[in-house]
Amino acid sequence: MVFRAGHESYVMTALRVMGALVLLVAAVMVAVVSNRTWLLSAIIGGLALRAIMEGSFSRALRSTLPVVIFAALLALMQWVASQSVSSLPLRTIAVFLLSACAFGIFPWAETFSAVRPGSTLFALVLFALFIRHFAMILTSESRRVLQARSLGISRAYGPGWFRSLVAAVAALIGRSLSRAERFYAAQSLRGFTE
């Protein structure tokens, strides 16, 4: 280790690494489970943890909304195609919540300082940081676009609520893509994408 980040104790750092790993393993397990009770428990647990980390339950809910919408569309398409809905939409939400918690808990600064530059682990940490940044872009853009929508409509379910929701999600995809593209361009100029 060259230098150490922050003022956190080694024990705390180790606990955060273990917590993140447990959550990641849980996310992988949830991805292959089809029992809906288990999936719902994972979603409730993930939401509660996100609420603690964000300091607000409504913020945790808001940042999960795009994934919930995506899962709902997925369920709708399944129902239209076969008149039945699998556990895939629930799994999607559960995996997202658990992975988001794992990424939030993981001690990124300490890990980055501890790995040897140029090593495979360094590249892996960098890759994970890229993913984390993309997730943050998606979260921040979803917050902004939903905020803009809520300012534009006076009644939650008044005329145009669904159209505005669809437009907000479409705008979210466009904005996230354009920000992700700029981020990729900036990093490619720094030589990190090869």
Added chain:
Amino acid sequence: MKPVLEVDNLNYAYDSARRVLSDITFSVGEGECVGIVGANGAGKSTLLWCLLGLLKATGSVRFFGEKLGKQTVGRIGVVFQNPEDQLFMPRLLDDILLPLLNRGLLPQLAHERALAALDKASLREVYERPAAQLSLGERKRAAIAAALAGAPELLLLDEPTAELDGRSVRRVAESLRTLTMSRLIASHDLEFLRGLCHRTLVLAGGKIIAQGASQEILGQRVLLEQAGLI
């Protein structure tokens, strides 16, 4: 003055109906600071992206006489309009360190250089924090520090003063004024460019409609009106 960057007959269109840049020709000399001024949508950012090869334009872009490509682009420092596009690490220090480590610098040396860059940008006291927790002015200065840490021979800046308050603009201007390498700054902040750039190009409708000494160009009211700047 030896040319660092030579742009000759650069053209770019998003599609056949939307031509964004036409016949762009200019150069940036060694140690020279050149401003690109233009209204919103004039093509300033697109021009920078084309220069860096992020958008495929026709024409020629030469850096120290060599065709600009993957080998040479690493010698250019870039500051994007939105600093969040550049800063993503868990600590500001890591954002500055990363390109240095990536180039194979010894960690201790990279650490010293990164801290020096943060000192220069007056950001030493916030280096443990992630960029997302800093003010916009601090983030802009951090993005400049990250670009400068790699000791570039040319610095490209896209709207470095966008959305900044007066004090932050002054601090950014101060940090850029002391630099000795060539600089190309795209902005629509006329006062900022007047105080900083030796020469200014006026971009309107994707074309350079005028270029010359900043004091002279930025004093031409009719020209600036024509370019939609006032």
